[in-house]
Amino acid sequence: MKIGVVTFPGTLDDVDASRAVTIGGNEAVALWHGDHDLKGVDAVVLPGGFSFGDYLRCGAISRFSPVMTEVIEAAGKGMPVLGICNGFQILTEAHLLPGALIRNDHRKFVCRDQKLRIENNTTAWTSAYAKDQEITVVLKNGEGSYVADEATLDMLEGEGRVVARYLDVNPNGSLRDIAGITNERGNVVGLMPHPEHAVEELCGPGVDGLGFFTSLAASVFA
């Protein structure tokens, strides 16, 4: 499987994401935000980092990068898209996912090993996990507080679209401890914590994040 990893100006986790894709057994293809070309990839990762969109709202300007036109169209046709951190913000700004991410309630940047529960293991990106499996991956954000109106939150809960929830600590004030969500079809997933930093024993808290990069093969070839 060829998985595209988009680099926006200022992106800092694109190399980690590409490495995670490779360790997950897929081929990583570098995509540039300014290109109108997905280079024939089977899926796309919008990696984390601090994109130039942060000047207005996180992800607001990157959402209009040329490559996003292709990503939005492909996502609509069912292509798997994973947005991590800044990538999650871009997906909400692009209205591929509901809600928004705002500044952490305690106003501080937070960096920690974060425990999560994978509540939906039927998405393109989480099928490698068991339902309700608890994992620990890195979390680092300043504007990671997930918000949406009550009706949207109820809809997400009712349809099982909360993919991952924070355990033990809510690091940023996200409503209902939501760490990640998916769209109706289950091909688009947005996640605030960083599974790509937890794919090798040498760095990070373990390899619990690897499932996000091995799920795709399992779900597509199942």
Add this chain to the structure above:
Amino acid sequence: MARVVVDVMLKPEILDPQGKAVHGALPRLGFSGVTDVRQGKRFELEVETADEATLAQVEKMAETLLANTVIEDFVVRVEDAQ
């Protein structure tokens, strides 16, 4: 030339951590009597003429880029000539 101002504010039900921080700082500086602070953004757009078509355009800009209408409200107005 004319100036069109777009004021963007987080919707009332959305937590505003920056406003809260400012609110917390005021009493420490000896300012009392403020019960709440909300912080927003102000955009000043210089345009040729603030006619109806232009204002319609600015509305479009506001809802497309300047504000995220999921969490923010905005108001467009023409600033009086100085």
